[in-house]
């Protein structure tokens with residue numbers, strides 16, 4: 065009999081957790097409230113920029129590289145440069161969800177769509193099962209909270225500019241409900257630099273075909289278009305943004321577009337009447353969020369207290385990953401923590417020691433640093449990503465930012481963790 069792991073939330077973190085647990089021989093059920101995998105990853109796309117390159121290569125050397133390899137195979141552009149960011153890859157947001165779905169099915173993951181976890185049955189501090197809106201129960205030895213931190217609608221209303229009709233589609237599928245919260249564990253709330261709770265998502269998607277032929281050509285050829293904005297059309301939402309790695313003046317002084325299939329507009333929101341005054345944008349319209357002229361989703365409202373193995377404090381058999389695991393921004397960050405949470409959940413259920421990644425690797429340092437920072441007043445107002453802002457600076461200061469793949473492999477070998485995620489030490493019981 066295998067260990068059974070139930071994961072709530074099928075964003076990048078939940079998908080990676082499924083992969084990490086399956087690699088260790090677990091039987092995995094992934095519950096996703098909507099009808100597609102990848103959550104906010106359905107409208108993201110930027111990979112390998114700045115320190116994310118190092119983190120990706122570390123994960124490959126650690127034996128958790130398959131998801132990154134699949135993403136690399138589904139990119140539209142490689143080595144894209146835009147203000148403050150180098151060697152970015154842009155995946156195709158139109159295709160990636162289907163590709164990951166087929167991969168997870170192939171490795172044996174049971175995926176349930178329109179399965180919003182809304183109740184948790186506990187025995188003391190132990191989770192026995194979770195229940196979905198329609199009354200189905202899913203039991204297992206281990207549970208992983210990967211429900212993200214975006215929404216629900218009342219948070220977007222209260223702390224943002226209202227529901228902006230984002231990809232998570234709360235009106236159709238119900239708002240986010242967290243497993244940690246339902247298990248009765250108090251969650252942690254992030255803040256913006258201006259003191260407000262949560263943070264607003266930092267990019268919108270424009271329907272590419274609604275832009276001028278010249279902009280489309282530039283995007284398709286280079287992956288990026290930087291269009292200077294006259295002063296009277298500038299919108300400054302930098303302090304509101306979740307992704308502080310893009311909170312640079314260049315992102316206010318220019319329209320920065322990236323080609324992820326849609327034209328990814330690197331700002332939280334931009335009034336459409338103003339946007340249409342820019343040459344080439346006369347017919348522009350939003351694809352995500354649909355009300356991108358007005359606002360965007362609010363995130364980081366509910367994170368799980370956890371240790372550095374990603375075990376949630378306050379429950380006996382609960383792990384967390386992605387945005388649930390802290391003020392972490394990004395797909396890479398969600399995948400890294402997802403794989404570790406999946407791996408450790410099976411190790412613990414099998415009576416084996418769990419893994420804390422060493423701080424000599426960027427992936428280990430980041431997990432430990434975020435936990436520490438979130439305990440401080442300033443730290444709770446920041447966001448952490450390998451790709452910029454405070455954490456990328458720390459990576460550089462500590463010599464953790466490496467671009468040489470052989471050096472990264474050597475480092476992983478030196479700490480004795482080569483291939484650790486794919487070495488299956490847990491066998492059927």
Ligand SMILES: Cc1cc2nc3c(=O)[nH]c(=O)nc-3n(C[C@H](O)[C@H](O)[C@H](O)COP(=O)(O)OP(=O)(O)OC[C@H]3O[C@@H](n4cnc5c(N)ncnc54)[C@H](O)[C@@H]3O)c2cc1C
Pocket residue numbers: 072073074075076077078095096097098101102103104105107108109110111179180181182210211212213214232239240241242243265266267268361385386387388392393394395396398
């Ligand atoms: C507009 C936007 C653009 C972005 N662009 C980029 C980018 O280009 N590059 C980058 O690296 N990062 C980007 N990010 C950030 C990145 O997408 C996230 O930090 C990361 O993907 C979070 O993954 P996650 O799995 O933790 O959470 P989410 O992506 O939020 O996934 C959580 C999943 O859980 C589901 N869920 C919630 N509650 C329940 C429940 N009760 N039961 C079942 N399912 C539930 C949700 O439907 C969702 O699918 C972007 C974010 C946004 C919002």
